[in-house]
Amino acid sequence: MTTEAIAEPRYSSETAIKVRGVQKRFGDKHAVEDVSFDIADGELLVLVGPSGCGKTTTLRMLAGLEPVSDGQIQFGDRVVNEIRPRDRRIAMVFQDYAIFPHLTVFENIAYGLRSRREARKVVKDKVTEAAQTFRIDHLLTRKPRQLSGGERQRVALSRAMVRDAALYLYDEPLSNLDAQLRHQAREDILTLHKNKHRPTVYVTHDQSEAMALGDRIAVMADGRIQQIGTGSDLYERPVSEFVAFFIGTPSINLFDMEIQADGDGAVMVGSGLRLRVHPSMTAAARAHVGQRVRMGVRPEDLHVPRMAPFEVTEENTLHGIVTLIEPTASGCTVYLSTAEGQDFVATFTVRLPNSYLDQEIPLGIDLSKVHLFDADTGASLLKGDIDAVSR
Ligand SMILES: Nc1ncnc2c1ncn2[C@@H]1O[C@H](COP(=O)(O)OP(=O)(O)O)[C@@H](O)[C@H]1O
Ligand SMILES: [Mg+2]
Known part of the structure; x- marks a missing residue:
């Protein structure tokens, strides 16, 4: 041995x-x-x-x-x-x-x-x-x-x-x-x-x-x-x-919103936006009507309207002034600022020409991919869905 x-x-x-x-x-x-x-x-x-x-x-x-x-x-x-x-x-x-x-x-x-x-x-x-x-x-x-x-x-x-x-x-x-x-x-x-x-x-x-x-x-x-x-x-x-926020680079964008009931559905209002809650999240959102939430949007879930894989309407659009365009291997990272002065980031699979600098552009938010967090505790409001997925 x-x-x-x-x-x-x-x-x-x-x-x-x-x-x-x-x-x-x-x-x-x-x-x-x-x-x-x-x-x-x-x-x-x-x-x-x-x-x-x-x-x-x-x-x-x-x-x-x-x-x-x-x-x-x-x-x-x-x-x-x-x-x-x-x-x-x-x-x-x-x-x-x-x-x-x-x-x-x-x-x-x-x-x-x-x-x-x-x-x-x-x-x-x-x-x-x-x-x-x-x-x-x-x-x-x-x-x-x-x-x-x-x-x-x-x-x-x-x-x-x-x-x-x-x-x-x-x-x-x-x-x-x-x-x-x-x-x-x-x-x-x-x-x-x-x-x-x-x-x-x-x-x-x-x-x-x-x-x-x-x-x-x-x-x-x-x-x-x-x-x-x-x-x-x-x-x-x-x-x-x-x-x-910790996982993913550039980090997820976060916006302060409030949930409101709207007919059978729900909308999020705040940060100069009024966005329709996606049907997959309506039930979770309606359990928090009147509450302050944080909406998380990943940079790649913001789309130039003509490139968006969904219809861009008033109820899913975010406007931003382009402050910096950074070319990447697969397209570019764009830094923007809302009219209210909140900075956010979008990543595109196309190059945006520098002529867009200082211009205001509309971006379509893929609302099926956003995240909703309790503004006080930071806990995901979609956790019920998460548990169902991992089971
Ligand atoms: N021997 C030690 N005595 C006292 N505090 C310690 C000791 N080792 C680590 N800590 C404290 O415990 C915490 C965790 O440390 P550590 O495990 O080294 O963190 P990380 O590796 O994630 O940076 C820190 O606040 C650190 O200051
Ligand atoms: Mg260590």
Whole structure:
């Protein structure tokens, strides 16, 4: 039997991770309030949220580096709360890569294997294979200071690659890379993940990275998970204004409105607008007649009238003065301002010529795609529909 088999417990085959009601207090500070989620075998779950919301603390509790104040963490059918980090079979990749400056690239990658007394040939084969996968096999004799940031990052990924871990954890591993390298590094991380096919938790504050990498995404704020789901769940059916605003770039436009009954239907009035509520949302809207709401409109749901996939009428039009046109790969992003001085953003799949600058233009709002939030709590008024969809 190898040392590894003794030191590293086997978890049941469908090793899924269960996190139940986990909390972390540092003195008075409630860093993680109440977090629960499951990760299926082979699933990549992204924890995304603003700085300080408790992502790193959650990851450190999974790794065993931080004891939980309350709740339970299970690997397979085994509760690991009391299990030491080194005995949890975890591979971690950090923002600063945590590679040893005095060791060569080869020895850095081999480190975990050596400490488990793997045979020399096994170490050499595994290190070589990982280094080839991440295109650093020509750098194996170098020291970390002789590497670029991207290469160092690939050393950290190679080191995770040679491990046979039950759970892979990443804490903002791409933050120190410039935009171009980051794109390649995302692909490298997906390569590693597909190769291992193990439960993985990836922490980032960057929603576009979350959307690119996650099988599912958990949006965190103030020590709690606000919503967990696929990228399209979060984008199309956010449970709150916070999630709607956090996911998607440019961010969703928000307008203060009031719901009014109108015959059998409903209208939204406010921000210089009077818009008919789409039939799919009439029931939800009519439950909130007389209340202040926030209407969310994604930039791509605003259309130049002649290009709109629906009829543009007075009851779905928003007027704006064009203040900036930014060309993009697929068209342009247009910044506008309403007569009342509210800024909003539209994205088009066509280029708008600069002659539109300072001009007022009408835009059709796809009212079937808007979101309605309680102005006080931020909760989605369409949550009934959301529950029905995810069931
Ligand atoms: N060791 C600690 N002692 C006291 N407070 C901490 C400690 N670690 C983290 N915190 C606090 O807990 C909150 C969550 O931190 P963290 O998990 O690092 O957030 P994130 O990774 O999402 O930026 C922050 O307010 C942070 O200041
Ligand atoms: Mg952090």
